[in-house]
Amino acid sequence: MLRAFVFDFKGNWDEHFPLIEFALNNSYHSSIGMTPFEALYGTRCGSPIGWFEVGEVTYIGPELVHEVMENVRLICERLKTAKSRQKSYDNVRRRELEFEFDDWVYFKISPMKGAMRFGKKGKLSPRYVGTYQICPMI
Numbered sequence: 001m002l003r004a005f006v007f008d009f010k011g012n013w014d015e016h017f018p019l020i021e022f023a024l025n026n027s028y029h030s031s032i033g034m035t036p037f038e039a040l041y042g043t044r045c046g047s048p049i050g051w052f053e054v055g056e057v058t059y060i061g062p063e064l065v066h067e068v069m070e071n072v073r074l075i076c077e078r079l080k081t082a083k084s085r086q087k088s089y090d091n092v093r094r095r096e097l098e099f100e101f102d103d104w105v106y107f108k109i110s111p112m113k114g115a116m117r118f119g120k121k122g123k124l125s126p127r128y129v130g131t132y133q134i135c136p137m138i
Contacts, residue, residue: 031082032075039075042067099134106130 013020025037026045037045042064099105106128 031079033078034071034075039071042071101134101136103134104131105134107132 026035028035032039035044107130108128
């Protein structure tokens with residue numbers, strides 16, 4: 001989202017940082033099932049136009065603590081569900097590999113962490129380098 005705002009606001013995106021922060025805090029997160037603002041304060045955040053309306057409900061004392069604790073419990077449950085769902089997606093492609101001496105292998109490199117050593121940087125950088133032969137540990 002920040003990248004989109006940087007392109008939209010061109011050179012003065014830092015002047016619009018409060019708007020970016022507002023958008024991030026009020027966007028729905030599927031892992032917790034609510035917005036970060038709603039998780040923190042227990043209510044949905046309306047647009048800034050409606051912030052100063054008369055008769056707004058405020059929580060004071062034990063009701064606020066109870067509401068926040070209930071939200072924390074709900075968020076923990078939803079994060080566990082999201083974590084197990086993501087783990088199941090990842091485990092579909094994962095498999096244990098067994099290597100033996102004198103096998104030839106490719107070395108997988110991270111595009112952001114040092115692909116520059118192997119030529120191009122970024123999307124066009126190689127994902128694997130090699131082949132390397134597995135030798136006994138010294």
